[in-house]
Amino acid sequence: MKKVIAIGLDGFEPKIVEAMIARGELPNLQRLQEQGGYSRLGTTHSAQTPVAWSTFSTGTNPGGHGIFDFLTRDPNTYLPVMALSRYEQKNSFVLPKVVNMRRGTTFWDLLSEKEVQSTILRVPCAYPPDQVKGRMLSGVGVPDLRGGFGTPTFYSSRTDIHADQAEKVVSVSLNKDMSATHVIGPRDPKTKSDHKFDINIQIVRSENKIVVTSQGQPDRLEVHLGKWSKWLKVKFKVGMMQTVSGIVRFNLRQLEPDFELYASPVNFETEEPLFAISHPKEYAHELAMKIGRYYTAGMAEDHDGLNLNRFDEGAYLDQCRFVMRERRRMMEYELGRFESGYFFCLFDTPDRLAHMFWRFREPEHPSNKLHGYNPEFANVIEEHYLECDAVVGEAMKFADNETLFIVLSDHGMNSFQRGLNLNTWLYENGFLALKPGSKPGDGGDFFENVDWDKTKAYAMGLGCVFLNIKGREANGILSDDEAEATRAGVVSGLTGLVDTDRSAVAVRSVVRREQVYSGPFLSEAPDLLVNFSEGYRVSWDTPLGGVPQGLFRDNHKRWSGDHVIDPALSTGVLFMNQKFRTVSPRLADLAPTILNSFGVPKGADMEGSDLLS
Amino acid sequence: MNVLVLNFSGAEPVTLFADERLENLRRLMDMGCFGELNSSGEWNVLARQENHTLTLMEYFQQADKLCVDTSDPVTLREKLSVGDWDYLQYSAASFPAENWSADDYLRLDNDLGEALQELDDDTAITVLGKNCFVLVSAINPISGEHKGGSTSDIAPTLAQLAGYPLPSATEGKSWVDGMELNNTSGLTADEQEILRDRLSGLGYV
């Protein structure tokens, strides 16, 4: 093969796709299926974006690449830490360096060795960007300017609004419809205060808009009611001599009775990003010069803003369209000059959109009780899939008879109606202890009130259970034998766990890490993984180590669809323009398949096999 | 405390202090102090005694510090990464003596960035240009632009930052003389315990 073009559609759900193809609604995917084939695609334990795409990249199970969840825990402190990348600083004179925690050898490393060029747009867990032969733009894993997955700011003239989760709230006082306020930038590590960029807001009520004036670019920016603004380039003075640039855009939610304005997380600016987000370093900016400013943060869609009701569904859909459009422009620009080698572009939006709109497919979804049901949005996901099909059609134009053309998703999407408080279950079953005098619901996140000297197992992340093992955890208590007994106890206790309110089995199985992982990073994996049934997931309080009251809870958030359930129920899709082995293909098969089509042997650690042979 | 002096004698302060692209240099400027210098004496002369000129390096040698005097073409980074040194002075011989181009400044910043990778926190760094300086040390109490200094002040200031008393007949004036040095944070309780454990483990306390 001369070319391999792979289009990633994050979270593209096979059940929806199959139904739509059956109705003839996805003509391009249907054409692919007829030309080559279609199959559901086996995902990873667990069925999450960073885990699954890392397996796609390296062709190994997570034990071979070291990404098991968005979060992991520090065994010395029991605190959750970001699992995708780390900062290392050699001394106080140099900037910290970002280190990718996705390890293993990618198939584009092997292609580069054989001088095969790659163009890779937004593949997750490639931050800092891999030194590929060709071009790479990093995706999921790139933080915002504050270093997290995204810190938005909400401006309000009300004083009784409090910040929720990662967001910041700025209270603005209006004087003759004017206000001097600021955009919040990075935290100063020394003073622990936030760097700020001054802006002035002028309300123009007659035109339902505001004008933001500042030293940024442009110096005058209009924001219309209910609409997203263009990008504003801001500069934070982080020292007498140093500045850091970023880009931010606004959504004006309302002017009456209270003033409410949303500002996106501040994304890296491509001309002078805080850390390189592309390879070569200048490539990200070259792209911006061609297609205009674009979202650089790994999590481009501001689902938090919608989840916290800082803007509405309509605004979120608009934003998803922006992201989709700019990604299409990237893809088309690069395909236009793509001659040979490997091309990849990931579209994250199908995942981010379905998470937030799933509830409109299910009028009975508990989220609707709180936020209302609007039948207008019942088909939003299908409508979006039409657009995805159009994207595929666009890309197919660049495939010739020497091209292997692939469309795939990393996992599917399901309903998320009920959440299990995993730590509370561990508490009720004697595996997790609380300090004397405290009970579930007394403490907050981060295992507050947990008595580590008596705790055998604890849960964090999206369905991970860790054992409190002597010599490994700071206050570990379990010997090898006791750990084995604990493992067996949790497995037998949780398997088949019934949600009595609904008379439904919530947990299908619990697996030990040795059953599903192998390789050099096995020891970093959670000890046990909980496989949920459809409609279930860990509760919102579980990932950061909360021990709330009660076992099951309705999911009342707008984030109403999810995929971190039993991987067997959360498969992705695979389409190729060549006939391929459709008997249980899995993500790990893609690396050998792509390598083989260039005549490059698969890497020693790669576990899958060529689907075309 | 190690002392590192990087001498780029052709670099003009107007560019050195104003070019925003010199990221590494600017970071150092933010961490420490910088400024122009009145040209009087030589930077490396600490004292002029009767019939002897005592250089900073000689003074450190007398204190039995491991001293290295080096210049291009060995790259600075290589030099710093091999072997131990307490005092290292480096002159950039491959840079022009006058009339630097924009590329020269970028190369300076690049070399500097690489060199910084090899240092311990416990280092006093001095970058010298043409009658100008940048000085960074964790214990240096002076920050921001430092005006009115002279070339001959560099050596006594570094001697004191390194923890040594000034010899007689010092030519310049130490900027930190009589000042309480930021003795950083000292050791944390945890670190003190590690130190105690180590010393008692070895049977010394």
Add this chain to the structure above:
Amino acid sequence: MESKDHIIVVSGLPRSGTSMMMKMLEAGGQPILTDNLREPDDNNPNGYYEFERVKQLTDGDFDWIREAGGKAVKIVTGLIMNLPPDHNYKVIFMQRAMKEVLASQKKMLGRLGQQNDKVEDEKMKKIYQEHLKQVNVWISKQPNIEVLYVNYNTMLGSPHDSLQKVNEFLGGEMDGNVMAGVINQELYRERK
């Protein structure tokens, strides 16, 4: 002679060459204060030259200092800041490449069967550097202390130059040649 009034202190980190300096001073004719309670072993085949009561400095046991005038005593950096201010001291401060100090300490801890060498070298190095800085700053502020820094690595390379400086520092009455004979290159085997 002047050095009669002073107490001569040999200081430095453990494994920076303090025992060797003591041995040399002894060979050169300098009276030393040691109780030989700590017996020679593989770590210090020529003996430790320690004076056990030094370890009581932290508890305020200063009585022995009155007897120490004109004598040399070994006091590691961890204890030196407890020296009472009402005496005069000449401190010979041993310096040695940190890598070697740490390697040698590790070896010694191993031989002593100590398990507490879990601390990574990088971390230990930082702690020692901070500690040395504190000690040096403290020394430079003591009007009653004169200090001579002697680099172990330099001394092994050119013993005569180093010893001449030591001799001058202490009044110039010792026998430099005998002192140099002590430098036992064998000890340097520890280097890695």
